Amino acid sequence: MAMKNLLGTGVFNWKGNSIKIRSELGALDALFQATGKDPLTLLQTATSQMEMAELFFHLQYDTAYTREEIYAGLFARLDDFLSEEFQMKLAKCLADCIGTELVEKLEPAEDTQKK
Incomplete structure (x- = not known):
C-alpha cells in the first residue's frame, strides 16, 4: 500500500507573481545545508527579505526560479514587504506549507482576571 501524501x-501571489512552496524532505534538507538552520524553525521565524528569498528558493514546487528572480519578484520592495496585506498573505502561504492553522487574531487575549 502506498503512503498518502500529506x-x-x-501558494504566494503578489502583484502578478506567483510561486508554490512545499515542505518536502529533500527541499528541507537543502535549506538546512544552505543555511545551517533548522528548516521548520526558519519557516516559523524568518523575518528578513533575504531569508524569505532563500527559503522560497529551496522550497519552491513546480518551478525553477533563481534566488534573484524570487527576491526581485516578491521580496525586494521594502514597502511591499512591510505592508500588512503582504505579511498576511505570506503568513497564510507558510502556514499552508507546513500544515498549521493560521492564527486569525495575532494579539494576545486580554487579561480578564481581577487584580
Whole structure:
C-alpha cells in the first residue's frame, strides 16, 4: 500500500507573481545545508527579505526560479514587504506549507482576571 501524501503546498501571489512552496524532505534538507538552520524553525521565524528569498528558493514546487528572480519578484520592495496585506498573505502561504492553522487574531487575549 502506498503512503498518502500529506504535504501541504503554500501558494504566494503578489502583484502578478506567483510561486508554490512545499515542505518536502529533500527541499528541507537543502535549506538546512544552505543555511545551517533548522528548516521548520526558519519557516516559523524568518523575518528578513533575504531569508524569505532563500527559503522560497529551496522550497519552491513546480518551478525553477533563481534566488534573484524570487527576491526581485516578491521580496525586494521594502514597502511591499512591510505592508500588512503582504505579511498576511505570506503568513497564510507558510502556514499552508507546513500544515498549521493560521492564527486569525495575532494579539494576545486580554487579561480578564481581577487584580
